[in-house]
Amino acid sequence: MSHLTNTIRGVAFAAMTLVASSAFAQQELKIIAPAGPGGGWDSAARSIQQVLTQTGLAKSVQVVNVTGAGGTVGLAQFVNQAKGDPTQLMVNGITMVGAILTNKAPVTLDQVTPIARLTGDPLVIVVPANSPIKSVKELADAVKADPAKVTWAGGSAGGADHILAALFAKAAGSDPSKVNYIAFSGGGEALAAMLGGRVTAGISGYGEFESQIKAGKLRALAISSGKRLANADVPTLKEQGMDVEVVNWRAIMAGPDITAEQKKTLTETVEKVVKSKEWAEILKQRGWEDFYLAGEPFQAFLKEEQVRVGDVLKSVGLVKS
Amino acid sequence: MDSFLSLGQGFLVALEPSKLLFAAIGVLLGTAVGVLPGIGPALTVALLLPVTFKLDPTGSLIMFAGIYYGGMYGGSTTAILINAPGESASVATAIEGNKMAKAGRGGPALATSAIGSFVAGTIATIGLAFLAPWLVELAVNFGPWDYFALMVLAFVTVSATFGDSPLRGLTSLTIGLMLGLVGIDKLTGQTRMAFGVPELFDGVEVTTLAVGLFAVGEALYVASRFKGNPEEIVPIKGSLWMTREDWRRSWKPWLRGAAFGFPIGALPAGGAEVPTFLSYVTEKKLSKHPEEFGHGAIEGVAGPEAANNASAAGTLVPLLTLGLPTSATAAIMLAGFQQYGLNPGPLLFTENPALVWGLVASLFIANAMLLVLNLPLVGLWVRLLAIPQPWLYAGILVFAAMGTVAAKPSVVEVGMLFVFGFLGLLMRRWDYPVAPMVVGLILGPMAEAQLRRAMQMTLGDPMVFFENPGSATLLSLSAMALLAPFVMKGLSRFRTAED
Amino acid sequence: MMSLLARRRADKRALVMGLTLLVLSVVVWRDATAQTMSATYGIGPAAMPYLIAMALVALGLGHIVVAFRDGLPVPEHADGIAIGWIALGLVALLLCIAFGAGFILATTILFAATARAFGRRALLVDAAIGFGLGVAIHLLFSKLLTLSLPAGPIEHLF
Numbered sequence: 001m002s003h004l005t006n007t008i009r010g011v012a013f014a015a016m017t018l019v020a021s022s023a024f025a026q027q028e029l030k031i032i033a034p035a036g037p038g039g040g041w042d043s044a045a046r047s048i049q050q051v052l053t054q055t056g057l058a059k060s061v062q063v064v065n066v067t068g069a070g071g072t073v074g075l076a077q078f079v080n081q082a083k084g085d086p087t088q089l090m091v092n093g094i095t096m097v098g099a100i101l102t103n104k105a106p107v108t109l110d111q112v113t114p115i116a117r118l119t120g121d122p123l124v125i126v127v128p129a130n131s132p133i134k135s136v137k138e139l140a141d142a143v144k145a146d147p148a149k150v151t152w153a154g155g156s157a158g159g160a161d162h163i164l165a166a167l168f169a170k171a172a173g174s175d176p177s178k179v180n181y182i183a184f185s186g187g188g189e190a191l192a193a194m195l196g197g198r199v200t201a202g203i204s205g206y207g208e209f210e211s212q213i214k215a216g217k218l219r220a221l222a223i224s225s226g227k228r229l230a231n232a233d234v235p236t237l238k239e240q241g242m243d244v245e246v247v248n249w250r251a252i253m254a255g256p257d258i259t260a261e262q263k264k265t266l267t268e269t270v271e272k273v274v275k276s277k278e279w280a281e282i283l284k285q286r287g288w289e290d291f292y293l294a295g296e297p298f299q300a301f302l303k304e305e306q307v308r309v310g311d312v313l314k315s316v317g318l319v320k321s
Numbered sequence: 322m323d324s325f326l327s328l329g330q331g332f333l334v335a336l337e338p339s340k341l342l343f344a345a346i347g348v349l350l351g352t353a354v355g356v357l358p359g360i361g362p363a364l365t366v367a368l369l370l371p372v373t374f375k376l377d378p379t380g381s382l383i384m385f386a387g388i389y390y391g392g393m394y395g396g397s398t399t400a401i402l403i404n405a406p407g408e409s410a411s412v413a414t415a416i417e418g419n420k421m422a423k424a425g426r427g428g429p430a431l432a433t434s435a436i437g438s439f440v441a442g443t444i445a446t447i448g449l450a451f452l453a454p455w456l457v458e459l460a461v462n463f464g465p466w467d468y469f470a471l472m473v474l475a476f477v478t479v480s481a482t483f484g485d486s487p488l489r490g491l492t493s494l495t496i497g498l499m500l501g502l503v504g505i506d507k508l509t510g511q512t513r514m515a516f517g518v519p520e521l522f523d524g525v526e527v528t529t530l531a532v533g534l535f536a537v538g539e540a541l542y543v544a545s546r547f548k549g550n551p552e553e554i555v556p557i558k559g560s561l562w563m564t565r566e567d568w569r570r571s572w573k574p575w576l577r578g579a580a581f582g583f584p585i586g587a588l589p590a591g592g593a594e595v596p597t598f599l600s601y602v603t604e605k606k607l608s609k610h611p612e613e614f615g616h617g618a619i620e621g622v623a624g625p626e627a628a629n630n631a632s633a634a635g636t637l638v639p640l641l642t643l644g645l646p647t648s649a650t651a652a653i654m655l656a657g658f659q660q661y662g663l664n665p666g667p668l669l670f671t672e673n674p675a676l677v678w679g680l681v682a683s684l685f686i687a688n689a690m691l692l693v694l695n696l697p698l699v700g701l702w703v704r705l706l707a708i709p710q711p712w713l714y715a716g717i718l719v720f721a722a723m724g725t726v727a728a729k730p731s732v733v734e735v736g737m738l739f740v741f742g743f744l745g746l747l748m749r750r751w752d753y754p755v756a757p758m759v760v761g762l763i764l765g766p767m768a769e770a771q772l773r774r775a776m777q778m779t780l781g782d783p784m785v786f787f788e789n790p791g792s793a794t795l796l797s798l799s800a801m802a803l804l805a806p807f808v809m810k811g812l813s814r815f816r817t818a819e820d
Numbered sequence: 821m822m823s824l825l826a827r828r829r830a831d832k833r834a835l836v837m838g839l840t841l842l843v844l845s846v847v848v849w850r851d852a853t854a855q856t857m858s859a860t861y862g863i864g865p866a867a868m869p870y871l872i873a874m875a876l877v878a879l880g881l882g883h884i885v886v887a888f889r890d891g892l893p894v895p896e897h898a899d900g901i902a903i904g905w906i907a908l909g910l911v912a913l914l915l916c917i918a919f920g921a922g923f924i925l926a927t928t929i930l931f932a933a934t935a936r937a938f939g940r941r942a943l944l945v946d947a948a949i950g951f952g953l954g955v956a957i958h959l960l961f962s963k964l965l966t967l968s969l970p971a972g973p974i975e976h977l978f
Contacts, residue, residue, distance in 0.1 A: 712946075
């Protein structure tokens with residue numbers, strides 16, 4: 001008797017999960033990667049595609065690359081084409097928040113439906129191994145004494161690296177608009193400038209500088225996330241008395257005007273992706289930090305981030321107030 | 322000596338039958354995808370990366386090496402055959418290569434680029450194996466002031482050789498520089514010359530301009546005179562293979578191309594374009610047949626193509642020794658390493674020597690395989706030119722459109738292709754050289770960014786260019802290149818050139 | 821004959837070119853003055869545009885001088901109809917992408933129109949070849965390379 005009920009329960013449970021997971025099992029999903037193939041957003045989109053199809057959460061998933069203007073070209077297209085369509089998603093991140101402002105984009109993130117934040121890679125502040133600067137405090141003192149003399153190497157102007165440099169200067173008691181930030185295209189060139197000792201400090205994703213730090217060619221002063229990385233003994237900025245936290249996060253969004261029901265289904269699907277072992281495997285492979293956040297808290301986070309990035313970009317003069 | 326031993330062990334790894342198979346598949350896939358216009362080596366590697374997921378690290382990296390070299394090679398085939406360079410580094414190859422192809426010398430053009438790629442690739446891979454640690458020191462110490470001086474040298478030498486009217490050559494170059502302004506300024510994030518069109522924020526794509534001016538412009542031009550003065554395309558005239566004369570004229574350009582390509586490619590911001598242009602200019606200066614340049618001189622294919630491939634190997638120097646991705650392709654290669662938890666960099670050689678040396682060895686093998694694969698294909702490729710002209714040019718336009726749309730599927734991009742195509746027609750009819758415009762678009766933004774970085778680092782002190790030995794040397798070379806013709810032949814020659 | 825004419829009247833093409841360059845220089849200059857931000861250190865984003873604008877002025881004036889002296893080389897006769905056919909094909913490509921008619925249809929028209937420009941009369945045969953080429957390219961991109969070319973009604977059949 002009890003055996004039978006167990007079996008029935010089991011079957012019913014299996015049927016239920018089947019129903020739940022098959023919300024898109026019969027449908028084709030489309031994920032917009034608003035950047036070219038090979039970059040961070042593209043690999044995030046293709047990773048989600050991989051997990052969705054491997055786990056059978058969706059019948060087929062197509063990744064479409066729409067390049068241009070820090071993702072705002074892709075965003076504009078997405079706002080147009082995904083209106084009310086629950087089968088379209090878009091990957092984005094903190095860079096897009098900045099790009100919308102610096103490029104004066106006609107569309108904003110308020111027009112899309114945020115689903116979830118997925119990953120968040122910390123940035124690291126480094127100095128060349130032979131630099132006289134040994135700690136965050138010494139760097140902060142140098143910035144305060146003469147911001148012009150402290151040259152920063154990092155990624156594109158207005159990106160996460162630049163934002164961190166500006167926030168650092170502000171926390172150090174200096175004027176963010178005086179930060180001598182030198183934007184490089186691509187991590188390689190910035191790293192070369194660091195190794196050649198031509199700049200005072202450098203900022204990049206931790207992963208990009210990791211092997212140089214471990215080889216002792218660069219000295220990591222601090223990472224920018226709220227807590228330390230599991231595999232690296234680098235203190236956070238907050239631990240060292242600088243109240244600054246910047247994380248290069250990536251998130252996934254749905255189109256405008258989808259129903260609450262559709263949004264719920266999408267959120268659940270994304271949650272299943274994030275909780276899958278395939279996703280865990282991808283995070284490990286790519287060295288991404290899990291930074292999952294969905295629903296109301298994510299929306300609140302996104303709002304805060306938009307305000308904060310806007311303030312920083314104004315303070316460095318990239319956006320006119 | 323140590324390196325020799327390690328390389329020997331590397332060959333033992335790479336010569337295993339299964340590894341050879343991976344290399345062969347990689348070379349085949351890389352060439353096949355690389356041939357498609359608009360899909361350069363970076364996109365080729367990005368697209369084929371997932372294919373390698375399932376293999377073991379060594380096998381997958383070996384396949385990677387094959388894809389990388391194959392993709393580099395594929396771009397030059399379209400440049401020669403249909404005047405549609407797949408990437409900016411093939412622009413210099415297209416200039417003489419397509420002229421050769423149309424004159425029935427496509428066979429020797431493809432052959433010299435295949436063999437030149439092999440020779441230069443092999444030399445550069447030897448350089449990678451033995452000079453990497455030394456070269457990388459040099460590369461890291463190359464500052465923005467040195468890059469700027471290098472760009473100045475490239476500008477000066479290149480602009481001295483294009484066309485027979487300085488006025489029209491400079492006009493073409495300046496319009497190229499103007500197009501280079503379009504988009505977000507790298508250093509401040511400000512948009513320039515984009516007129517509020519978001520699709521223009523990332524600037525004008527070099528391949529769109531090159532394909533528009535070269536392939537579309539050429540098709541329009543040939544069509545415009547088809548009735549009265551039809552162009553003759555001879556698929557094969559004389560030998561399909563390189564004659565003794567071709568060999569004699571090719572081997573020095575191969576070696577010089579490698580000498581330009583490898584060290585500049587190893588520089589973190591050197592790129593593949595500068596060495597190809599420098600090689601083209603050098604070959605034109607040194608050639609015993611300078612009058613053939615512009616009409617299909619084999620040196621003008623052999624040199625730049627060798628430089629292109631050598632720079633591809635040069636890119637691997639900072640990638641393997643420092644973990645520095647210095648090109649889009651290298652950045653994707655880095656992602657490929659990381660999918661196995663491998664971090665290229667100072668530690669890779671000591672932590673995982675078998676893998677590194679296996680990779681270096683497989684680069685040699687991939688290179689040899691490319692040669693074996695491509696030489697027999699030459700005959701096949703050349704026969705494509707035997708297609709009746711209406712279909713040939715229709716096909717060229719379809720491929721040009723495909724390349725543009727595949728890279729950036731937007732109306733603005735196709736619109737630019739259209740405008741550049743008609744600009745190319747106009748320039749051909751009014752006798753303006755088209756190549757300087759592409760050169761301006763490529764070099765202008767690089768030179769500007771490096772100059773401004775230099776000024777930002779030194780807080781506006783221009784003396785830095787003269788105080789650094791590297792930039793001082795390069796700038797004096799540029800000054801010499803600029804002044805030499807005047808000093809040698811006097812101002813009278815300049816006046817006749819103006820006429 | 822030609823040189824006599826050139827001396828009596830300015831060369832129109834060189835004049836047009838010169839004026840175009842001057843107009844371009846104004847566009848570049850105005851865009852540079854519209855830059856709201858200058859670099860805190862070193863050289864700002866407007867410096868290079870000013871330099872290029874000045875170069876354009878010099879080249880524009882150079883062309884105008886040339887217009888009154890030797891003029892530009894005289895081009896040979898051009899077949900406007902042939903150019904028109906290719907332009908038609910390219911405009912069709914543009915419209916197909918703008919209005920979502922897809923890449924295959926665009927290829928079909930572009931191929932047929934270009935072949936027509938080169939003197940072929942079998943428009944339907946050429947369209948069929950262009951269609952076949954388009955389908956092959958579409959399948960290659962979508963199935964093998966997982967890249968998406970602009971899709972329209974025809975693409976959705978595959």
